[in-house]
Amino acid sequence: MSERNTLRYGLLALALLVLLAILLLLVDREDPVESVPAALERDRLESLAELNGQEPNRRDLQIQTWQTAEGAKVLFVEARELPMFDLRLIFAAGSSQDDGVPGLAMLTNAMLNEGVPGKDVGAIAAGFENLGAQFGNGSYRDMAVASLRALSARDIRDPALRLFGEVLGQPTFPEDALTRIKNQLMAGFEYQKQDPGKLASLELFRRLYGEHPYAHPSDGTAESIPAIDRAQLQAFHAKAYAAGNAVIALVGDLSRSEAEALAAQVSAALPQGPALPHIAQPEAPEAGASHIDFPSKQTHLMLAQLGIDRRDPDYAALYLGNQIFGGGGFGTRLMEEVREKRGLTYGVYSGFSAMQARGPFMISLQTRAELSAGTLQLVKELLRDYLDKGPTQKELDDAKRELAGSFPRSNASNAAIAGQLGSIGFYDLPLDHLETFMAEVKALSVEQVKAALRRHLDPEALVIVSAGPDVAQQELPPPTDTPAAQPTGVPEH
Structure with missing residues:
Protein backbone atom coordinates (compact mmCIF):
# COMPACT_ATOMS: atom_id res chain seq x y z
CA MET A 1 0.00 0.00 0.00
CA SER A 2 1.40 3.44 -0.92
CA GLU A 3 2.09 6.17 1.63
CA ARG A 4 -0.61 8.31 0.01
CA ASN A 5 -3.26 5.54 0.39
CA THR A 6 -2.18 4.90 4.00
CA LEU A 7 -2.73 8.58 4.81
CA ARG A 8 -6.11 8.58 2.97
CA TYR A 9 -7.46 5.56 4.90
CA GLY A 10 -6.17 6.98 8.17
CA LEU A 11 -8.07 10.23 7.62
CA LEU A 12 -11.21 8.30 6.65
CA ALA A 13 -11.07 6.23 9.85
CA LEU A 14 -10.62 9.39 11.92
CA ALA A 15 -13.63 11.00 10.24
CA LEU A 16 -15.78 7.95 10.97
CA LEU A 17 -14.77 8.01 14.64
CA VAL A 18 -15.71 11.70 14.91
CA LEU A 19 -19.08 11.06 13.25
CA LEU A 20 -19.80 8.15 15.63
CA ALA A 21 -18.98 10.32 18.64
CA ILE A 22 -21.38 13.05 17.44
CA LEU A 23 -24.16 10.50 16.96
CA LEU A 24 -23.64 9.10 20.46
CA LEU A 25 -23.83 12.61 21.92
CA LEU A 26 -27.07 13.27 20.04
CA VAL A 27 -28.64 10.03 21.27
CA ASP A 28 -27.58 10.52 24.90
CA ARG A 29 -28.48 14.22 25.08
CA GLU A 30 -31.94 14.98 26.50
CA ASP A 31 -33.79 17.33 24.14
CA PRO A 32 -36.53 19.27 25.97
CA VAL A 33 -38.58 19.35 22.75
CA GLU A 34 -38.10 16.00 21.01
CA SER A 35 -35.56 13.18 21.07
CA VAL A 36 -33.79 12.08 17.89
CA PRO A 37 -35.51 8.66 17.81
CA ALA A 38 -38.89 10.35 18.20
CA ALA A 39 -38.09 12.74 15.38
CA LEU A 40 -37.00 9.90 13.14
CA GLU A 41 -40.19 7.99 13.94
CA ARG A 42 -42.26 11.07 13.15
CA ASP A 43 -40.56 11.86 9.84
CA ARG A 44 -40.05 8.38 8.43
CA LEU A 45 -41.74 7.41 5.20
CA GLU A 46 -44.56 4.93 5.59
CA SER A 47 -45.36 2.12 3.18
CA LEU A 48 -48.88 1.94 1.78
CA ALA A 49 -48.74 -1.73 2.73
CA GLU A 50 -48.95 -0.68 6.37
CA LEU A 51 -52.48 0.58 5.73
CA ASN A 52 -53.46 -3.11 5.59
CA GLY A 53 -56.46 -2.38 3.39
CA GLN A 54 -57.60 0.60 5.43
CA GLU A 55 -58.43 3.94 3.81
CA PRO A 56 -55.84 6.75 4.03
CA ASN A 57 -56.66 9.45 6.55
CA ARG A 58 -58.70 12.37 5.20
CA ARG A 59 -58.25 15.91 6.37
CA ASP A 60 -60.89 17.14 8.79
CA LEU A 61 -61.84 20.43 7.16
CA GLN A 62 -64.10 21.88 9.89
CA ILE A 63 -65.90 24.18 7.47
CA LEU A 270 -68.71 44.25 -5.17
CA PRO A 271 -71.78 45.73 -6.83
CA GLN A 272 -74.85 45.39 -4.66
CA GLY A 273 -77.67 43.11 -5.78
CA PRO A 274 -79.40 39.74 -5.32
CA ALA A 275 -78.59 36.26 -6.59
CA LEU A 276 -79.64 35.50 -10.14
CA PRO A 277 -82.33 32.80 -10.54
CA HIS A 278 -81.27 29.26 -11.37
CA ILE A 279 -81.63 28.31 -15.00
CA ALA A 280 -84.41 25.94 -16.08
CA GLN A 281 -83.90 22.26 -16.80
CA PRO A 282 -83.41 21.36 -20.49
CA GLU A 283 -85.88 19.39 -22.59
CA ALA A 284 -84.93 15.90 -23.77
CA PRO A 285 -83.32 16.10 -27.24
CA GLU A 286 -84.08 14.02 -30.32
CA ALA A 287 -81.78 11.01 -30.51
CA GLY A 288 -79.84 10.08 -33.63
CA ALA A 289 -76.57 10.52 -35.49
CA SER A 290 -75.16 13.36 -37.58
CA HIS A 291 -71.85 13.63 -39.43
CA ILE A 292 -69.49 16.50 -40.23
CA ASP A 293 -67.44 15.84 -43.33
CA PHE A 294 -63.82 16.78 -42.61
CA PRO A 295 -60.64 15.87 -44.54
CA SER A 296 -58.57 13.88 -42.05
CA LYS A 297 -57.34 10.36 -41.34
CA GLN A 298 -59.01 10.23 -37.93
CA THR A 299 -62.72 10.42 -37.18
CA HIS A 300 -63.92 12.01 -33.94
CA LEU A 301 -66.84 10.26 -32.29
CA MET A 302 -68.97 11.87 -29.57
CA LEU A 303 -71.99 10.21 -27.97
CA ALA A 304 -74.11 11.98 -25.36
CA GLN A 305 -77.41 12.31 -23.59
CA LEU A 306 -78.73 14.44 -20.76
CA GLY A 307 -77.28 13.39 -17.43
CA ILE A 308 -77.93 14.85 -13.98
CA ASP A 309 -77.71 18.09 -12.07
CA ARG A 310 -75.25 18.41 -9.20
CA ARG A 311 -77.77 17.76 -6.43
CA ASP A 312 -79.15 14.53 -7.86
CA PRO A 313 -79.32 11.82 -5.14
CA ASP A 314 -77.78 9.30 -7.57
CA TYR A 315 -74.61 11.37 -7.98
CA ALA A 316 -72.34 9.02 -5.97
CA ALA A 317 -73.65 5.86 -7.66
CA LEU A 318 -73.29 7.35 -11.13
CA TYR A 319 -69.82 8.68 -10.38
CA LEU A 320 -68.64 5.26 -9.22
CA GLY A 321 -70.38 3.45 -12.07
CA ASN A 322 -68.79 5.72 -14.65
CA GLN A 323 -65.33 5.22 -13.13
CA ILE A 324 -65.70 1.54 -14.00
CA PHE A 325 -67.13 2.10 -17.48
CA GLY A 326 -64.94 4.84 -18.90
CA GLY A 327 -64.03 7.55 -16.41
CA GLY A 328 -61.05 6.03 -14.66
CA GLY A 329 -58.49 5.88 -17.49
CA PHE A 330 -56.69 2.57 -18.03
CA GLY A 331 -58.50 -0.44 -16.65
CA THR A 332 -61.99 0.76 -17.57
CA ARG A 333 -64.25 -1.30 -19.78
CA LEU A 334 -64.02 1.17 -22.66
CA MET A 335 -60.22 1.31 -22.58
CA GLU A 336 -59.93 -2.44 -22.21
CA GLU A 337 -62.24 -3.31 -25.09
CA VAL A 338 -61.61 -0.46 -27.51
CA ARG A 339 -57.90 0.24 -27.03
CA GLU A 340 -56.25 -2.68 -25.29
CA LYS A 341 -57.95 -5.57 -27.10
CA ARG A 342 -58.47 -3.98 -30.52
CA GLY A 343 -56.06 -1.05 -30.82
CA LEU A 344 -58.76 1.23 -32.21
CA THR A 345 -57.87 4.43 -30.34
CA TYR A 346 -55.33 6.16 -28.16
CA GLY A 347 -57.95 6.90 -25.54
CA VAL A 348 -61.70 6.64 -24.97
CA TYR A 349 -63.43 8.29 -22.04
CA SER A 350 -66.87 8.75 -20.56
CA GLY A 351 -68.18 11.11 -17.92
CA PHE A 352 -71.10 12.86 -16.25
CA SER A 353 -70.81 16.66 -16.10
CA ALA A 354 -73.21 17.41 -13.25
CA MET A 355 -74.11 21.10 -13.35
CA GLN A 356 -76.74 23.52 -12.07
CA ALA A 357 -79.16 22.03 -14.61
CA ARG A 358 -78.80 18.59 -16.18
CA GLY A 359 -75.33 18.38 -17.66
CA PRO A 360 -74.29 15.89 -20.34
CA PHE A 361 -73.21 12.29 -20.03
CA MET A 362 -70.65 11.95 -22.80
CA ILE A 363 -68.42 9.35 -24.44
CA SER A 364 -65.63 10.64 -26.70
CA LEU A 365 -62.84 9.13 -28.76
CA GLN A 366 -61.14 9.31 -32.13
CA THR A 367 -60.28 6.39 -34.37
CA ARG A 368 -59.18 5.54 -37.91
CA ALA A 369 -61.73 6.85 -40.39
CA GLU A 370 -62.22 3.51 -42.15
CA LEU A 371 -63.05 1.84 -38.80
CA SER A 372 -65.30 4.57 -37.39
CA ALA A 373 -68.65 2.89 -38.08
CA GLY A 374 -67.59 -0.37 -36.45
CA THR A 375 -66.02 1.45 -33.52
CA LEU A 376 -69.19 3.45 -32.95
CA GLN A 377 -71.25 0.26 -32.96
CA LEU A 378 -68.82 -1.39 -30.53
CA VAL A 379 -69.05 1.51 -28.07
CA LYS A 380 -72.86 1.44 -28.21
CA GLU A 381 -72.86 -2.31 -27.56
CA LEU A 382 -70.49 -1.89 -24.62
CA LEU A 383 -72.78 0.72 -23.09
CA ARG A 384 -75.87 -1.44 -23.68
CA ASP A 385 -74.18 -4.47 -22.09
CA TYR A 386 -72.99 -2.44 -19.10
CA LEU A 387 -76.45 -1.04 -18.45
CA ASP A 388 -77.96 -4.50 -18.81
CA LYS A 389 -75.58 -6.39 -16.52
CA GLY A 390 -73.99 -3.71 -14.38
CA PRO A 391 -70.47 -3.89 -12.94
CA THR A 392 -69.02 -7.05 -11.45
CA GLN A 393 -68.33 -7.20 -7.73
CA LYS A 394 -64.59 -7.15 -8.42
CA GLU A 395 -64.90 -4.05 -10.61
CA LEU A 396 -66.91 -2.33 -7.89
CA ASP A 397 -64.45 -3.25 -5.14
CA ASP A 398 -61.46 -2.15 -7.24
CA ALA A 399 -63.12 1.17 -8.08
CA LYS A 400 -63.93 1.81 -4.42
CA ARG A 401 -60.32 1.14 -3.40
CA GLU A 402 -58.99 3.41 -6.14
CA LEU A 403 -61.35 6.19 -5.17
CA ALA A 404 -60.57 5.83 -1.47
CA GLY A 405 -56.87 6.18 -2.28
CA SER A 406 -57.21 9.13 -4.67
CA PHE A 407 -59.98 11.11 -3.01
CA PRO A 408 -57.75 12.61 -0.26
CA ARG A 409 -55.94 14.53 -3.02
CA SER A 410 -59.11 16.58 -3.45
CA ASN A 411 -58.25 18.43 -0.24
CA ALA A 412 -54.49 17.98 -0.20
CA SER A 413 -53.75 21.70 -0.76
CA ASN A 414 -55.35 24.95 0.28
CA ALA A 415 -56.18 25.78 -3.33
CA ALA A 416 -57.87 22.38 -3.75
CA ILE A 417 -59.88 22.94 -0.57
CA ALA A 418 -60.95 26.38 -1.79
CA GLY A 419 -62.19 24.74 -4.98
CA GLN A 420 -64.18 22.19 -2.98
CA LEU A 421 -65.67 24.93 -0.80
CA GLY A 422 -66.66 26.86 -3.89
CA SER A 423 -68.53 23.86 -5.31
CA ILE A 424 -70.24 23.15 -1.99
CA GLY A 425 -71.41 26.74 -1.73
CA PHE A 426 -72.36 27.22 -5.38
CA TYR A 427 -74.37 24.00 -5.68
CA ASP A 428 -75.89 24.28 -2.16
CA LEU A 429 -74.38 21.00 -1.00
CA PRO A 430 -74.28 20.09 2.71
CA LEU A 431 -71.14 21.13 4.58
CA ASP A 432 -70.26 17.50 5.26
CA HIS A 433 -70.58 16.63 1.57
CA LEU A 434 -67.02 15.30 1.22
CA GLU A 435 -67.49 12.92 4.14
CA THR A 436 -70.98 11.78 3.14
CA PHE A 437 -69.92 11.28 -0.48
CA MET A 438 -67.23 8.79 0.49
CA ALA A 439 -69.57 7.05 2.92
CA GLU A 440 -72.17 6.71 0.15
CA VAL A 441 -69.58 5.31 -2.26
CA LYS A 442 -68.34 2.80 0.29
CA ALA A 443 -71.88 1.53 0.98
CA LEU A 444 -72.91 1.09 -2.68
CA SER A 445 -73.77 -2.38 -3.98
CA VAL A 446 -73.60 -3.72 -7.52
CA GLU A 447 -77.39 -3.60 -7.80
CA GLN A 448 -77.57 0.01 -6.57
CA VAL A 449 -75.01 1.18 -9.13
CA LYS A 450 -76.72 -0.78 -11.89
CA ALA A 451 -80.15 0.63 -10.95
CA ALA A 452 -78.84 4.23 -10.88
CA LEU A 453 -77.21 3.86 -14.29
CA ARG A 454 -80.38 2.43 -15.79
CA ARG A 455 -82.48 5.25 -14.31
CA HIS A 456 -80.42 7.90 -16.08
CA LEU A 457 -78.99 6.33 -19.23
CA ASP A 458 -80.67 4.84 -22.28
CA PRO A 459 -78.56 3.45 -25.16
CA GLU A 460 -81.41 4.23 -27.54
CA ALA A 461 -81.50 7.93 -26.57
CA LEU A 462 -77.95 8.84 -27.63
CA VAL A 463 -77.18 11.99 -29.57
CA ILE A 464 -74.21 11.09 -31.77
CA VAL A 465 -71.91 13.38 -33.73
CA SER A 466 -68.96 12.28 -35.85
CA ALA A 467 -66.42 14.43 -37.66
CA GLY A 468 -64.10 13.00 -40.29
CA PRO A 469 -63.89 11.93 -43.95
CA ASP A 470 -66.50 9.90 -45.79
CA VAL A 471 -64.55 6.74 -46.66
CA ALA A 472 -65.35 3.10 -47.27
CA GLN A 473 -65.66 1.24 -44.00
CA GLN A 474 -63.78 -1.89 -42.94
CA GLU A 475 -64.65 -4.58 -40.43
CA LEU A 476 -63.13 -4.26 -36.98
CA PRO A 477 -60.21 -6.51 -36.10
CA PRO A 478 -61.15 -9.26 -33.64
CA PRO A 479 -60.21 -8.74 -29.99
CA THR A 480 -56.78 -10.05 -29.03
CA ASP A 481 -54.37 -9.90 -26.13
CA THR A 482 -51.72 -8.46 -28.51
CA PRO A 483 -53.42 -5.88 -30.76
CA ALA A 484 -51.51 -4.14 -33.53
CA ALA A 485 -49.24 -1.39 -32.25
CA GLN A 486 -50.60 2.13 -32.39
CA PRO A 487 -48.84 4.48 -34.84
CA THR A 488 -46.27 6.73 -33.28
CA GLY A 489 -46.76 10.48 -32.98
CA VAL A 490 -49.78 12.66 -32.52
CA PRO A 491 -52.98 11.53 -34.29
CA GLU A 492 -53.45 13.43 -37.52
CA HIS A 493 -56.52 15.68 -37.71
Missing part, protein backbone atom coordinates in the same frame (compact mmCIF):
# COMPACT_ATOMS: atom_id res chain seq x y z
CA GLN A 64 -67.33 27.38 8.93
CA THR A 65 -69.99 29.36 7.10
CA TRP A 66 -71.85 32.64 7.34
CA GLN A 67 -73.32 35.36 5.16
CA THR A 68 -71.99 38.87 4.64
CA ALA A 69 -74.14 41.95 5.14
CA GLU A 70 -74.47 42.26 1.35
CA GLY A 71 -75.69 38.67 0.95
CA ALA A 72 -72.57 36.76 -0.15
CA LYS A 73 -72.30 33.21 1.16
CA VAL A 74 -68.94 32.52 2.86
CA LEU A 75 -67.27 29.15 3.49
CA PHE A 76 -64.03 29.21 5.49
CA VAL A 77 -61.44 26.66 6.58
CA GLU A 78 -58.68 27.75 8.94
CA ALA A 79 -55.33 26.29 7.85
CA ARG A 80 -52.31 27.48 9.82
CA GLU A 81 -49.71 25.22 8.20
CA LEU A 82 -48.57 27.86 5.68
CA PRO A 83 -48.44 31.66 6.15
CA MET A 84 -50.77 32.34 3.23
CA PHE A 85 -54.40 32.26 2.15
CA ASP A 86 -56.42 31.23 -0.90
CA LEU A 87 -59.52 33.24 -1.78
CA ARG A 88 -61.95 32.10 -4.47
CA LEU A 89 -65.11 33.91 -5.54
CA ILE A 90 -67.73 32.01 -7.55
CA PHE A 91 -70.52 33.89 -9.30
CA ALA A 92 -73.57 32.53 -11.10
CA ALA A 93 -72.22 34.43 -14.09
CA GLY A 94 -71.33 31.77 -16.64
CA SER A 95 -72.46 31.58 -20.23
CA SER A 96 -75.83 30.17 -19.16
CA GLN A 97 -76.56 33.76 -18.06
CA ASP A 98 -75.65 35.30 -21.44
CA ASP A 99 -79.35 36.02 -22.06
CA GLY A 100 -79.24 35.75 -25.83
CA VAL A 101 -75.79 37.33 -26.29
CA PRO A 102 -73.32 34.41 -26.60
CA GLY A 103 -69.90 35.31 -25.20
CA LEU A 104 -71.08 38.16 -22.97
CA ALA A 105 -70.26 36.37 -19.70
CA MET A 106 -66.86 35.23 -20.93
CA LEU A 107 -65.89 38.68 -22.22
CA THR A 108 -66.94 40.32 -18.95
CA ASN A 109 -64.80 37.94 -16.93
CA ALA A 110 -61.82 38.26 -19.28
CA MET A 111 -61.96 42.05 -19.02
CA LEU A 112 -61.99 42.28 -15.20
CA ASN A 113 -58.24 42.83 -14.84
CA GLU A 114 -57.78 44.93 -17.98
CA GLY A 115 -58.32 48.21 -16.15
CA VAL A 116 -59.60 49.90 -12.97
CA PRO A 117 -59.71 53.62 -12.12
CA GLY A 118 -56.12 54.89 -12.23
CA LYS A 119 -54.57 51.56 -13.30
CA ASP A 120 -54.24 49.82 -16.66
CA VAL A 121 -53.67 46.12 -17.19
CA GLY A 122 -49.90 46.51 -16.75
CA ALA A 123 -50.24 48.34 -13.44
CA ILE A 124 -52.68 45.73 -12.15
CA ALA A 125 -50.35 42.88 -13.06
CA ALA A 126 -47.38 44.70 -11.51
CA GLY A 127 -49.39 45.39 -8.37
CA PHE A 128 -50.08 41.70 -7.77
CA GLU A 129 -46.56 40.68 -8.80
CA ASN A 130 -44.86 43.17 -6.47
CA LEU A 131 -46.83 41.68 -3.58
CA GLY A 132 -46.02 38.11 -4.61
CA ALA A 133 -49.76 37.57 -5.05
CA GLN A 134 -51.48 35.53 -7.76
CA PHE A 135 -54.72 36.59 -9.45
CA GLY A 136 -56.76 34.20 -11.56
CA ASN A 137 -60.08 34.27 -13.39
CA GLY A 138 -62.20 32.10 -15.67
CA SER A 139 -65.70 31.69 -17.07
CA TYR A 140 -67.64 28.49 -17.76
CA ARG A 141 -71.22 27.45 -18.51
CA ASP A 142 -72.49 27.61 -14.93
CA MET A 143 -70.14 30.01 -13.23
CA ALA A 144 -67.48 32.68 -13.39
CA VAL A 145 -64.53 32.55 -11.01
CA ALA A 146 -61.94 34.97 -9.64
CA SER A 147 -59.19 33.92 -7.24
CA LEU A 148 -56.41 35.41 -5.15
CA ARG A 149 -53.47 33.75 -3.40
CA ALA A 150 -51.20 35.79 -1.16
CA LEU A 151 -49.24 35.76 2.07
CA SER A 152 -51.38 36.23 5.16
CA ALA A 153 -49.12 38.89 6.75
CA ARG A 154 -51.04 42.15 7.05
CA ASP A 155 -48.52 44.20 5.05
CA ILE A 156 -49.12 41.86 2.08
CA ARG A 157 -52.69 40.81 2.68
CA ASP A 158 -54.24 44.27 2.95
CA PRO A 159 -52.89 45.80 -0.29
CA ALA A 160 -53.52 42.55 -2.19
CA LEU A 161 -57.15 42.56 -1.04
CA ARG A 162 -57.59 46.23 -1.96
CA LEU A 163 -56.36 45.59 -5.48
CA PHE A 164 -58.47 42.43 -5.75
CA GLY A 165 -61.53 44.39 -4.64
CA GLU A 166 -60.87 47.06 -7.28
CA VAL A 167 -60.52 44.46 -10.03
CA LEU A 168 -63.79 42.74 -9.13
CA GLY A 169 -65.78 45.80 -8.14
CA GLN A 170 -64.55 48.60 -10.40
CA PRO A 171 -63.47 47.25 -13.81
CA THR A 172 -63.40 50.01 -16.44
CA PHE A 173 -63.60 47.73 -19.50
CA PRO A 174 -61.26 49.87 -21.64
CA GLU A 175 -62.11 49.97 -25.34
CA ASP A 176 -58.59 49.12 -26.55
CA ALA A 177 -58.50 45.98 -24.42
CA LEU A 178 -61.98 45.00 -25.59
CA THR A 179 -60.89 45.30 -29.22
CA ARG A 180 -57.75 43.25 -28.55
CA ILE A 181 -59.61 40.40 -26.84
CA LYS A 182 -62.30 40.37 -29.52
CA ASN A 183 -59.61 40.02 -32.19
CA GLN A 184 -58.07 37.11 -30.28
CA LEU A 185 -61.46 35.41 -30.07
CA MET A 186 -62.15 35.92 -33.77
CA ALA A 187 -58.78 34.37 -34.60
CA GLY A 188 -59.72 31.45 -32.37
CA PHE A 189 -62.99 30.95 -34.25
CA GLU A 190 -61.03 30.71 -37.49
CA TYR A 191 -58.73 28.12 -35.92
CA GLN A 192 -61.74 26.08 -34.75
CA LYS A 193 -62.68 25.51 -38.38
CA GLN A 194 -59.55 23.35 -38.68
CA ASP A 195 -60.30 21.30 -35.55
CA PRO A 196 -62.75 18.45 -36.19
CA GLY A 197 -62.97 17.64 -32.49
CA LYS A 198 -64.07 21.17 -31.68
CA LEU A 199 -66.57 21.21 -34.55
CA ALA A 200 -68.06 17.95 -33.29
CA SER A 201 -68.32 19.31 -29.74
CA LEU A 202 -70.10 22.49 -30.87
CA GLU A 203 -72.59 20.48 -32.91
CA LEU A 204 -73.14 18.02 -30.07
CA PHE A 205 -74.09 20.73 -27.55
CA ARG A 206 -76.32 22.42 -30.11
CA ARG A 207 -78.23 19.20 -30.73
CA LEU A 208 -78.24 18.10 -27.10
CA TYR A 209 -79.58 21.37 -25.67
CA GLY A 210 -81.49 23.04 -28.49
CA GLU A 211 -82.76 26.41 -27.18
CA HIS A 212 -81.42 25.91 -23.65
CA PRO A 213 -78.66 28.28 -22.39
CA TYR A 214 -76.15 25.40 -22.30
CA ALA A 215 -76.44 25.00 -26.08
CA HIS A 216 -74.15 27.81 -27.19
CA PRO A 217 -70.39 27.85 -26.58
CA SER A 218 -69.08 29.80 -23.59
CA ASP A 219 -66.67 31.70 -25.85
CA GLY A 220 -69.52 33.02 -27.98
CA THR A 221 -69.62 32.86 -31.76
CA ALA A 222 -68.10 34.67 -34.71
CA GLU A 223 -71.48 36.36 -35.19
CA SER A 224 -72.10 37.45 -31.58
CA ILE A 225 -68.69 38.66 -30.38
CA PRO A 226 -68.14 41.66 -32.73
CA ALA A 227 -71.41 43.32 -31.67
CA ILE A 228 -70.80 43.19 -27.88
CA ASP A 229 -70.00 46.67 -26.55
CA ARG A 230 -68.69 48.19 -23.34
CA ALA A 231 -72.15 49.16 -22.09
CA GLN A 232 -73.28 45.53 -22.24
CA LEU A 233 -70.23 44.45 -20.23
CA GLN A 234 -70.94 47.08 -17.59
CA ALA A 235 -74.60 46.04 -17.31
CA PHE A 236 -73.74 42.34 -17.06
CA HIS A 237 -71.08 43.05 -14.43
CA ALA A 238 -73.50 45.12 -12.33
CA LYS A 239 -76.04 42.29 -12.06
CA ALA A 240 -73.94 39.11 -12.29
CA TYR A 241 -71.00 40.17 -10.10
CA ALA A 242 -73.24 41.43 -7.32
CA ALA A 243 -72.45 40.34 -3.78
CA GLY A 244 -75.75 38.49 -3.45
CA ASN A 245 -74.78 36.38 -6.48
CA ALA A 246 -71.40 35.39 -5.01
CA VAL A 247 -69.94 32.53 -3.00
CA ILE A 248 -66.73 33.37 -1.13
CA ALA A 249 -64.46 30.39 -0.45
CA LEU A 250 -61.55 31.13 1.88
CA VAL A 251 -58.77 28.86 3.16
CA GLY A 252 -55.62 29.80 4.99
CA ASP A 253 -53.65 31.23 7.87
CA LEU A 254 -56.45 33.35 9.30
CA SER A 255 -58.52 33.43 12.46
CA ARG A 256 -62.32 33.47 12.27
CA SER A 257 -62.39 37.19 13.02
CA GLU A 258 -59.77 37.89 10.35
CA ALA A 259 -61.70 35.76 7.86
CA GLU A 260 -64.92 37.63 8.63
CA ALA A 261 -63.20 40.99 8.12
CA LEU A 262 -61.63 39.81 4.85
CA ALA A 263 -64.93 38.47 3.49
CA ALA A 264 -66.74 41.65 4.52
CA GLN A 265 -64.14 43.79 2.73
CA VAL A 266 -64.43 41.79 -0.50
CA SER A 267 -68.23 41.66 -0.34
CA ALA A 268 -68.52 45.41 0.19
CA ALA A 269 -66.28 46.06 -2.83
